[in-house]
Amino acid sequence: MSIFRRQTFVAASCLIALVCFQPLFLLAQKPSSPSDLKKYEEAENLFREAQAVPGSATADQRRTAVQVFMLAAEIFHSTGSLVEEGQSLDAAADIQDDVG
Numbered sequence: 001m002s003i004f005r006r007q008t009f010v011a012a013s014c015l016i017a018l019v020c021f022q023p024l025f026l027l028a029q030k031p032s033s034p035s036d037l038k039k040y041e042e043a044e045n046l047f048r049e050a051q052a053v054p055g056s057a058t059a060d061q062r063r064t065a066v067q068v069f070m071l072a073a074e075i076f077h078s079t080g081s082l083v084e085e086g087q088s089l090d091a092a093a094d095i096q097d098d099v100g
Contacts, residue, residue, distance in 0.1 A: 029081075036079040043075035047088055055098075062099050066092045 031037050050068035053061055073088035 031079045031081065039075050040079045040081055040084075043072045043079070043081070043084065043088075046072040046075070047084070047091075051091065059099050062095050066095050066099070069095070
């Protein structure tokens, strides 16, 4: 394969990646309605609270963190914040996987 073809392939691959993944970043926006914004901020606080639980915490503390992440995910879902919902579910799954 010639150098020109490789450079063209790399450039095209980068362009495709930008076009495909850009919408994911656009989804991560705060809601505009005041009631949804208040819920969103509540979910953010819950997420931070659960995130603050250290890895060395007891199993019960970590299970509580999973429940808090799940609650945050539910609230994010209700506000249409799908990226944050996914992040909350992912964090809950990581802890649940460790705790068993």
